[in-house]
Amino acid sequence: MNEQQLLDQINELKIRVKEIVLEIQGLKGQLEQSSITLDEFKSQKSILEDELRGILEQIADIKEKTGFKLQPRAKVEPIHVKTEPTLEKVGVPEPTLIKVEIPEPVIEKIETAELIDREIQIAGEAKDLMYYFQTEFIDSISQVLVYLSITLDDHFVIGIDFNDYPERPKLKVPPEVLELFSNSEKGFYSDISTYTNWDSEQPSRIYELATEIETVLINVFSADIDSLLKKSVEYVDVAKDKLKKLIKDVKIAAINKNYEKAIEICYVIIDTAYEVQDYDTAKVYTSKLNEFIKKSRSV
Secondary structure (H helix, E strand, O other), X not given: OOHHHHXXXXXXXXXXXXXXXXXXXXXXXXXXXXXXXXHHXXXXXXXXXXXXXXHHHHHHOHHHHXXXXXXXXXXXXXXXXXXXXXXXXXXXXXXXXXXXXXXXXXXHHHHHHHHHXXXXXXXXXXXXXXXXXXXXXXXXXXXXXXXXXXXXXXXXXXXXXXXXOOOOOEEEOOHHHHHHHOOOHHHHHHOOHHHHOOOOOOOOOHXXXXXXXXXXXXXXXXXXXXXXXXXXXXXXXXXXXXXXXXXXXXXXXHHOOOHHHHHHHHHHHHHHHHHOOOHHHHHHHHHHHHHHHHXXXXX
């Protein structure tokens, strides 16, 4: 498979991504109009998101599966024209310089390779972002809304556009977030070191940027003890006991190779862990969710 065929394959997968994004948006519209129930919405949305994860994995892993390697941009070495020294003898004409036409470098193949590499990068960023955060895609996989859970009752949505990755992404910060920073965008950005110190040569991961934004917002809220304790201690204890049981259940499902059941339990574990701000457990079972999804496809 040549580079153009690889690029065509990626573009076909991106078309399906676009269709899935539109289907999810359509489901949201049906839910808002009460045409479907919340359970129906969650079920159908989960199926579409699983397919979306699979497509992003296909694109992100295409380099390993095909052995594709990004080639360096073509360089043209300067051509030196050898001339005889000027003769001083009277009557002897000076030598005529021969004009050498330097062919333009063929860079179409290289540009295609770079475009493939860029598509692979962006798909990888979108795939990992989905595993760490509830993510809604807007038009493309590089334009997203990321849902951040700050406390049990406080949630924010941050827009991230990483279409130009590895260049610094663009953020869309809602007014309710800016209010926490005296309505100052500068005040908000100054606290996000990953963003302000962005290095395109060694870019941070998009999910790392989202994680830092979430951490900063959590720290802002931590100053308000009441907001952190809106739910009773009893509720948190019950949720933690629920987590312990769910973790046992998912281990049993994995041992029995019932990966569909393991996937279902992982989603509940992740949601419950976020409710009690157990981010370590959420990340561990986000990773396990990825593993179970892959295993379920190979069965």
